[in-house]
Amino acid sequence: MELKVAYVACDLELDGSPLEHGPRHVLKKILKEMEASKGYHLKTGVECEFFLLDPDTTKGVRWSDAMDTQAKPCYDAHALMRQYDVVTQLSESMESLGWGPYQMDHEDGNGQFEINWDFSDALNTADRVVFFKYMARSVAENYGLRATFMPKPFANITGNGSHMHMSLWKGDKDITGCDEASITDANHSLSSEGLDFLGGLLANAPGLAALSNPTVNSYKRLYAPTTASGATWSPNLVCWSGNNRTVMVRVPGSPRMELRVGDLAANPYLFAAGVAAAGLDSQAPPPPSDVNMYDHANPETMKAIARAKKLPSNLGDALKLFKDNAAMQSLGPELASSYYKLRQAHWEEFNAHLSTWEIQQYLDC
Numbered sequence: 001m002e003l004k005v006a007y008v009a010c011d012l013e014l015d016g017s018p019l020e021h022g023p024r025h026v027l028k029k030i031l032k033e034m035e036a037s038k039g040y041h042l043k044t045g046v047e048c049e050f051f052l053l054d055p056d057t058t059k060g061v062r063w064s065d066a067m068d069t070q071a072k073p074c075y076d077a078h079a080l081m082r083q084y085d086v087v088t089q090l091s092e093s094m095e096s097l098g099w100g101p102y103q104m105d106h107e108d109g110n111g112q113f114e115i116n117w118d119f120s121d122a123l124n125t126a127d128r129v130v131f132f133k134y135m136a137r138s139v140a141e142n143y144g145l146r147a148t149f150m151p152k153p154f155a156n157i158t159g160n161g162s163h164m165h166m167s168l169w170k171g172d173k174d175i176t177g178c179d180e181a182s183i184t185d186a187n188h189s190l191s192s193e194g195l196d197f198l199g200g201l202l203a204n205a206p207g208l209a210a211l212s213n214p215t216v217n218s219y220k221r222l223y224a225p226t227t228a229s230g231a232t233w234s235p236n237l238v239c240w241s242g243n244n245r246t247v248m249v250r251v252p253g254s255p256r257m258e259l260r261v262g263d264l265a266a267n268p269y270l271f272a273a274g275v276a277a278a279g280l281d282s283q284a285p286p287p288p289s290d291v292n293m294y295d296h297a298n299p300e301t302m303k304a305i306a307r308a309k310k311l312p313s314n315l316g317d318a319l320k321l322f323k324d325n326a327a328m329q330s331l332g333p334e335l336a337s338s339y340y341k342l343r344q345a346h347w348e349e350f351n352a353h354l355s356t357w358e359i360q361q362y363l364d365c
Contacts, residue, residue: 007134009127020334023269027123030276030331040175040193042276045119045165046129048264050136051111051153052083055146061153063111064145073110080106083113089139090115099128108233109157119165122272129162129268149264151213152221159221161234162212162262164275167255168193177255188242188251188288196282198240198249198257200327204278205238205248205261207325209311210318211274212262214343216350219314221263226294235260237308239289246293248311261311270339273331281327315347 012022019025035041054062068079080087087104094101100118107114119125133149140147152159167176176194183189190198201208213222222236233245240249240257250258262271289304296302312318319340322328329336 007131009130020332021338023267023273023335024123024126026331026335027126027269027273027276030273030280031122034276034280037280038193038282040168040170042122042272042279043119043167043169044122044125044272044275045116046125046268047114047116047161047163047165048129048132048136048149049107049112049114049160049162050147050149050264051109051160052086052113052140053111053146053148053153055141055144065111068110070110072108073106073112074108076106079110080104080113086139086143086145087113087115089142090136093135093139094132107158109154109159109227112158112160119167122276123269126268126272129264133264151215151218151263151265152224155220155224156227158227158233159224160264161221161260162264162266162268162271164259164262164271166197166257166259166275166279168197174255176257185290186287189253189255190251190257191255194255194257195285197279198251199283199285200279200281201249201257201259201275202238202240202285203283204281204325204327206309206311206318206321207328208274208278208322209261210315210322210339210343211270211328212259212266213311213318214267214315215263215265216315216347218263218265219312219318222261222311223313233260234263235293236311236313237289237293237305238311239293239304239308240285241288241290244290244292246291247289270331270335274328277327277330280330315343315350319344319347 011024012019031042052064054064065079065082070076073079091101091104094117101115103116105114136147149160167174175191177189178187178191187195221234224232235248237248239247241247243252244250248261250260291298291301291304293301312321323340
């Protein structure tokens with residue numbers, strides 16, 4: 001096949017100077033600040049979840065595979081193979097680009113998929129996420145389907161997340177973890193640098209939410225009731241633990257951290273920049289929550305829930321917290337003011353919308 005179109009990730013400039021609120025520039029600037037002040041750089045890997053839909057929405061939004069009906073379809077090999085052509089073209093395209101794709105699976109929702117590729121420097125990963133979304137939509141269209149990254153397109157099944165895996169590096173050395181002899185239940189294998197970064201991330205998570213979860217729909221994923229599969233996998237409590245997928249930040253056995261709140265409505269440059277700014281606000285993290293945070297019958301879980309801060313429950317509250325958060329404002333006044341203005345207008349547009357639900361509930365009040 002002859003390739004005729006090139007994609008180039010680039011920075012925005014105005015009158016020969018970087019546009020201060022350009023998202024890619026904002027990320028590059030905070031990464032440079034991190035290296036100058038801490039001596040390390042941030043590497044990330046992002047899990048991109050998406051649904052493959054029937055493009056005809058005249059009868060509502062439906063996933064494209066009518067046979068994908070299991071109550072708990074996660075890792076359903078049959079459903080994955082029925083979309084083999086789509087995921088194979090995506091995987092082979094990423095391989096040709098040198099991304100190193102290593103996993104594809106059917107995710108927790110019906111019609112939902114995920115493809116993972118090798119982690120890289122935070123800027124490179126953000127560039128790839130931007131292109132992946134374009135590529136996935138284009139490939140899906142070639143097969144008569146529609147790919148959506150909407151955080152919560154279905155009320156009763158798991159939404160689309162953008163889990164971000166993070167590690168801190170000095171040169172070619174990963175400094176996120178400690179040596180094996182120093183591992184305890186209190187640090188879950190994190191080094192002092194890793195713990196300080198984690199502490200900043202947790203402390204600033206409510207202010208980060210406007211960047212990691214930037215739409216009205218984002219909060220329907222974060223605050224969704226238990227789904228048909230048994231869990232939402234989108235924690236809204238500010239807590240962390242070891243290899244525990246019910247907390248906001250998971251620390252698996254290898255030296256990295258996984259932030260589980262973000263979604264793919266987020267601008268990948270601003271999401272990564274917000275994470276970097278939060279982590280730079282170094283501080284000791286709270287004790288880990290080493291319990292199943294969804295097990296409300298467990299008294300220890302209820303104690304952990306009572307201790308944890310909550311993320312904002314809607315975009316309006318998230319924007320107020322963003323505006324008042326020093327770490328987020330450190331991304332620059334140009335970005336902070338323009339982002340707040342645009343997302344606040346989005347929130348106000350939603351509030352001005354009269355929904356069918358309101359008519360049904362209140363017409364005869």
